[in-house]
Amino acid sequence: MSRKNHNPISWVPTVYFAMGLPFVVLNMVSVLMFKGMGIGDAQIALWTSLIMMPWTLKFLWSPFLEMFKTKKFFVVLTQMVTGAGFALVALALQLPLFFAICIALLAVIAFSGATHDVATDGVYMSELNKQDQAKYIGWQGAFYNIAKIVASGGLVWLAGALLVGFGGVEGATEAVRHEATRHAWMTVMLILAAVMLLLGFYHMRMLPSGGAAASGAKSARETWEQLVAVIKDFFLKKHIWYYIAFIILYRLAEGFVMKIVPLFLKAERSAGGLGLNEQQIGLYYGTYGAAAFVLGSLLAGYYISHRGLRRTLFSLCCIFNLPFVAYTLLAMYQPESGLLIGSAIVLEYFGYGFGFVGLTLFMMQQVAPGKHQMAHYAFASGIMNLGVMLPGTISGFVSDWLGYEVFFTFTLFATIPAFLITYFIPFTYADEKKQQ
Numbered sequence: 001m002s003r004k005n006h007n008p009i010s011w012v013p014t015v016y017f018a019m020g021l022p023f024v025v026l027n028m029v030s031v032l033m034f035k036g037m038g039i040g041d042a043q044i045a046l047w048t049s050l051i052m053m054p055w056t057l058k059f060l061w062s063p064f065l066e067m068f069k070t071k072k073f074f075v076v077l078t079q080m081v082t083g084a085g086f087a088l089v090a091l092a093l094q095l096p097l098f099f100a101i102c103i104a105l106l107a108v109i110a111f112s113g114a115t116h117d118v119a120t121d122g123v124y125m126s127e128l129n130k131q132d133q134a135k136y137i138g139w140q141g142a143f144y145n146i147a148k149i150v151a152s153g154g155l156v157w158l159a160g161a162l163l164v165g166f167g168g169v170e171g172a173t174e175a176v177r178h179e180a181t182r183h184a185w186m187t188v189m190l191i192l193a194a195v196m197l198l199l200g201f202y203h204m205r206m207l208p209s210g211g212a213a214a215s216g217a218k219s220a221r222e223t224w225e226q227l228v229a230v231i232k233d234f235f236l237k238k239h240i241w242y243y244i245a246f247i248i249l250y251r252l253a254e255g256f257v258m259k260i261v262p263l264f265l266k267a268e269r270s271a272g273g274l275g276l277n278e279q280q281i282g283l284y285y286g287t288y289g290a291a292a293f294v295l296g297s298l299l300a301g302y303y304i305s306h307r308g309l310r311r312t313l314f315s316l317c318c319i320f321n322l323p324f325v326a327y328t329l330l331a332m333y334q335p336e337s338g339l340l341i342g343s344a345i346v347l348e349y350f351g352y353g354f355g356f357v358g359l360t361l362f363m364m365q366q367v368a369p370g371k372h373q374m375a376h377y378a379f380a381s382g383i384m385n386l387g388v389m390l391p392g393t394i395s396g397f398v399s400d401w402l403g404y405e406v407f408f409t410f411t412l413f414a415t416i417p418a419f420l421i422t423y424f425i426p427f428t429y430a431d432e433k434k435q436q
Contacts, residue, residue: 008128011206012136013143015075015120018199020147022082022113025192026051026106028152028286031259032278033159033188035266036181039099045259045396047099049389051107054114056385059378062118063223070209071126074119076200078112083196085109090189093182127208145294153286155192159184160278184278230372234379238428243367246421247380248387250317250359253324253414254352255391260399260407261285261327265341269334272404274341284342289349296353304357309365310427313358317422320355321415323348328408359384366428 026048034044065074085105092101128136168180234240265281267273276284304312326344335341363384368377391414399407 006206006208008132008136009139011203011208012124012139014199015123015203015207016140017143017147017150018079018196018203019113019117019120020144021151021192021196022109022116023055024148024151025086025155026110026113027258028262029156029188030102030106031262032156032266032281033185034099034102035263036159036163036185036278037093037098038178040396040400041260041263041267042396042400043099044263045399046393047103048106048259049392049395051103051110052385052389052392054107054111055117056382056389058114058118059375059382060227061115062378063227065115065118065122071119071122072203072207072209075116075123075207076203078116078119079196079200079203081112082109082116083193083200085112085193086189086196087193090186090193093186093189123208145290148293149287149290151286153282153290155188155282156286157279157282158191159188160280160282162187163278230375231379233370233372234376237367237370237376239426240367242421242426243380244383246425247359247363247367247384249417249421250320251384251388252391252418253321253411255388256395256398256411256414257324257327257408258388258395259392260395260404263396263399264327264331264404264408267404272331272334274330274334276341280338284338284345288342289345292346292349293353296350296355297357300354300357303354304361309358309361313362313425314419314422316355316358317418318355319351320358321351321418323351324408324411324415328405328412331405331408369429 031044031048034048035041065071085108089102089105089109092098092105095101124133124136124140162184163177163180166180166183168177168184172180237243262281262285264273265276265285266278267275269275300316304316326348330341330344363377363380367380370376398410402410
């Protein structure tokens with residue numbers, strides 16, 4: 001019934017915007033918030049990495065969502081929970097132990113967000129036939145990336161503008177700047193809460209059900225046993241241990257730099273950073289960077305389509321990892337030119353977008369194929385996220401120990417295993433590029 005009443009264009013863009021927003025806020029925006037609030041790099045990197053764990057483990061509880069309620073129920077519920085969570089984070093910023101409380105609340109939001117991802121994809125696949133899935137996939141990807149630009153670009157820029165508006169100008173006392181920062185980020189968190197709650201109310205009306213709970217649903221024990229069987233089958237695949245190592249090592253350097261880059265951009269020049277304010281970071285990192293990522297992804301698709309994945313994978317690995325040189329140079333020379341800093345960030349994000357496509361396609365074409373293709377792709381994606389999260393947890397400690405300049409030089413050495421394992425990687429399935 002919902003399918004007849006509401007065109008997919010009325011819900012696909014909004015529900016995938018709602019998917020992207022919490023992920024980017026937790027992964028990147030919260031890093032800058034805690035930095036502004038005076039938390040040390042090591043603690044920020046550790047805890048903002050750990051709270052991303054639900055996106056790695058979501059395959060564990062995804063089968064159980066089929067047993068209860070509709071997929072729409074879980075989408076709306078998680079959007080409401082996420083909205084309430086951001087509102088509580090705003091309030092928690094006023095408390096003496098704000099960091100610990102905020103991390104706990106963000107962990108709840110992470111679990112809610114990961115569950116939202118599973119339910120949203122379920123609605124998309126249940127309500128749309130293959131033709132419509134292909135038709136609206138562009139809208140799905142576009143609005144997920146728009147959420148990334150809104151969060152890491154627009155909201156970070158807004159935080160910077162509000163900070164100034166609340167009196168956190170250059171020359172103000174440390175106490176005044178701290179209070180201005182607190183009020184700025186409280187406002188941003190409340191805006192996030194309002195957006196997520198409004199999306200929840202909107203989807204109550206506009207989102208199709210995604211099907212009822214599975215009739216004759218299996219027991220929890222049967223569901224768990226089936227999940228275990230699927231996981232066992234994954235580890236019996238040809239070359240699977242090589243592929244797991246490849247998935248982890250391909251993004252190893254990125255795992256180290258992901259949390260440190262925004263901290264480096266924000267840190268004072270006397271501490272080895274670039275001393276950028278939130279407005280500048282929002283513009284360079286969140287807007288120009290995100291746009292470069294999308295452009296790199298699109299061009300990589302045409303590049304692989306023309307030459308085939310086997311012939312392009314090593315070059316994709318190079319394009320993905322070599323731009324980390326840009327941050328090493330920024331740390332060495334600490335340029336003041338906005339053009340140089342922005343260009344370095346754009347270069348890194350373009351390389352990230354271009355090279356990331358290679359890893360995604362490899363998991364689809366070489367790791368996932370078989371009886372449990374969807375589940376095995378989700379499992380491979382979870383391993384990939386874990387490979388980024390684990391170096392992220394220690395990156396702050398390493399950065400504090402080495403300093404930004406030596407740290408970024410160290411990350412260049414972390415790219416070497418990626419080059420080696422990519423160069424020698426075997427292909428299980430024939431790599432046939434499309435013939436025009």
